[in-house]
Amino acid sequence: MYKSIDEKITKIEGFSLSSPYGDGKSLGQPLGVKSVGFVKVYSNSEKYGLGETYSGVYAPELIQPIVSFLERHFVGRLLGDDQVFESIKSLPFIGGGGIIQSVISAIEIAIWDLRGKILNKPTFQLLSNNFRKTTPVYASSGTAAFSPDEIKKDVDKIVSLGYSAYKMRIGYQDWITDIKRVEAARKQLGDEDLMVDAIMGTIRPAWDADKAINAARGLSEFDLRWLEEPTHPVDIKSLARVRSANIVPIAAGEAYTSESDFDSIFYHEAVDILQFDATHSGGIKFCMELARKAENQHLDSALHVWGSAVAIAANAQVALAQPKISILEIPMVELELTDHMWIEKPIIKDGLWHCSHAPGLGVELSEELMHMYSFRVNSGYRL
DSSP states (O other): OGGGOOOBEEEEEEEEEEEEBTTSOOTTOTTSEEEEEEEEEEETTSOEEEEEEGGGGTOGGGHHHHHHHHHTTTTTSBTTOGGGGHHHHTSTTTSSSHHHHHHHHHHHHHHHHHHHHHHTSBHHHHHOSSOOSEEEEEEEOOOTTOOHHHHHHHHHHHHHTTOOEEEEEOSSSOHHHHHHHHHHHHHHHTTSEEEEEOOTTTSSSOOOHHHHHHHHHHHGGGOOSEEEOOSOTTOHHHHHHHHHTOSSOEEEOTTOOSHHHHHHHHHTTOOSEEEEOTTTTTOHHHHHHHHHHHHHTTOEEEEOOOSSHHHHHHHHHHHHHOTTOOEEEEEOSOBHHHHTTBSSOOEEETTEEEOOOSSBTSBOOOHHHHHHTBOOTTOSOOO
8 A cells, every 4th residue: 555655855954852741750861851753754744744853862962963864765655665774775785783773763653654655554454453452551651769668669659550461670679679669569469460670771780590590480479461671681691590590571672773682682592571662673674584493483572662652653553464463562751742642542441552533643743742842952862
């Protein structure tokens, strides 16, 4: 259907915005706001598609110049042409991974959004004939700085909002406190799913394999659905050691941007649950392919999300179009900008995301919103 679109890409814009975030005291947000990296892709119809790059959280100042560099590879290309990305991927040394690939992910998402808007169809219906109308979700919250009592209140809140699965962070406080925090979450959740993220891509120094294995042993009594990122993402061999200890299921993947990164995860049998994010891991289609590869390796797969409405919506399209994906992450720390971007506000009930029939991703970003949430220098993540 979308391949018949004969409009051409006329312009691509890259920019970052800053939005109030949580209570203004969130861990790692020095100015009390969160930076988000966006891309807008325009065609002859003067409609635009909207994409997001996860790298905007960490290097917001780089989004505009990188998009400006990439734009010439896309302008003039047919919007329905699936080969539009090949010239970028073949750029020697820089095209296959890293921040370039993260930003390309945003462009790819924006193109899918624009295709849907032109055809007046939600993106998931363009991606697959085997789509579903709901997908399981989990509430992603439990900041590493929360006390046990704050964790209890946090769990109560997500249950009241229609969630039945919860993820929390550890690794920032002392181990005895972290165990009490996990214990509090399990008690409040009862038999529902509990995930624990060790955030070792962020915490310094990161755990080595031995410390991660000891941590897994300490967490084994809490019946975790998974323990996430228990070693630094670049240390795939250590991650594989933790997984091979077979104490709790191990999840990872949000940090990776290249096909070779994910091939290494498969080769080393480093995870039980493969995670990926359309805003960082190569875009919507590549994430669908990763889910297929995970299934072939007898692995579970889950979508990582830690951004605005665009990140949530883009990954929701992947989950709806690829039924083999087990669950979708929904960030619970309030990002004010997100509330203003939905064409139709998401419906989450009984632990399920219910699809919207709004065209494309179902999000928009007006000039007024861009002005309201203009970028604040030095708002990138810093712990």
